[in-house]
Amino acid sequence: MYYVAASIDGYIADLEGSTSAFPVNKTTLDELFGLYPETCPHHLREPLGVAGPSRRFDTVILGRASHEPALQAGLTSAYPHLRQLVVTSRDLPKDPSVEVLSGDLLARVSLLKREDGLDIWLCGGGDVADQLLPEIDEIQIKVNPVVLGDGIPIFRSTRRCAWNLESAKPIDGGVVLMTYTAPNPFRT
DSSP states (O other): OEEEEEETTSEEEOTTSOOTTSOOOHHHHHHHHHHOGGGSOHHHHHHHTOOSOOSSEEEEEEEHHHHHHHHHTTOSOSOTTSEEEEEOSSOOOOOTTEEEEOSOHHHHHHHHHHSSSSEEEEEEOHHHHHHHGGGOOEEEEEEESOOOSSSEESOOOOOOOOOEEEEEEEETTTEEEEEEEOOSSOOO
16 A cells, blocks of 8 residues: 655655655544554654554565665664665665665565565655555555645656545544545556
8 A cells, every 4th residue: 555645736846856845744643554554663652652553564665765764763673563664775874674675666565465464554755656556455544634745746647547436534633634545457
């Protein structure tokens, strides 16, 4: 599942990769982390009072840019409680909880999806989501009440495909959690 925050106009970050324009509301975070506590970065779990086991995901896939804030904060892994795969061709600091994912992403993720366990969370970003589009079976977009005007889009694709709207759930703080499922069979 591609589970990502975005602006009303479809950007997951501004042109510099920052998400600081997205409002941070404690009650919003409480509700979202109540759904999926495993999506809270490990170093923020205690300060935010997030506890409990993984409910949906046991694996997270991040692009290099999505992993970068953890590195800038001096962490080698934001999600050591999950199997963490970072899509990059560059070297990363050594951490046993982080695997580099490179090469044919579509084939690798297709194999990962067949393994036993919980779901795979695609955390970001737009380039990785675009490459994995045929393997994404669900998209949940946390639509934030802000317009960025420009930035990194949810997908960097020029391919068209239709998705099925499953739900639009208002979350405290003005966020709407939009859930879409892939058409069957998936067509691009």
